[in-house]
Amino acid sequence: MQAARGAKIYDAQCAICHGASGQGTREGPAVVGKDALPLDPRPNQKLRKNQFKTALDVAQFVTTNMPPKNPGSLKESDYWDILSFDLKANGVAVAGKHIDATSAADIKLH
Numbered sequence: 133m134q135a136a137r138g139a140k141i142y143d144a145q146c147a148i149c150h151g152a153s154g155q156g157t158r159e160g161p162a163v164v165g166k167d168a169l170p171l172d173p174r175p176n177q178k179l180r181k182n183q184f185k186t187a188l189d190v191a192q193f194v195t196t197n198m199p200p201k202n203p204g205s206l207k208e209s210d211y212w213d214i215l216s217f218d219l220k221a222n223g224v225a226v227a228g229k230h231i232d233a234t235s236a237a238d239i240k241l242h
């Protein structure tokens with residue numbers, strides 16, 4: 133299942149800064165929970181300039197900026213798997229949906 137695959141990749145590549153449950157750490161903002169993925173970048177953010185209206189907006193930011201030391205270093209399918217995991221963790225209904233550029237564009241976050 134895509135979200136389960138994504139959870140494993142998240143653990144290996146992202147959790148060190150975003151927290152084991154996506155709660156955020158001093159090294160990176162929350163990606164799970166009520167403060168996660170806000171429409172506008174937080175005032176202290178340097179990298180993000182775009183709004184997160186849809187899941188595709190998140191993907192566009194992540195694939196070009198994450199992980200910060202080596203942006204774009206994951207396989208494209210790995211990024212979609214992580215997004216599937218992250219949406220599910222945030223209670224977005226993704227059951228039975230394969231997350232890719234087409235489906236992500238239709239998932240409204242704000």
Ligand code: HEC
Pocket residue numbers: 142145146147148149150159160161162163168169170173174176177178179180190193194198199200201206214
């Ligand atoms: C070395 C620490 C680090 C790692 C590893 C890392 N991130 Fe980040 N991440 C950050 C920081 C710092 C920001 C805030 C960037 C900015 O200034 O806009 C961020 C921002 C984000 C955001 C946007 C959050 C928001 O509210 O704007 C997402 C989504 C995200 N990261 C996902 C990931 C994913 C997925 C991975 C793994 C592939 C990952 N990150 C790996 C540090 C990290």
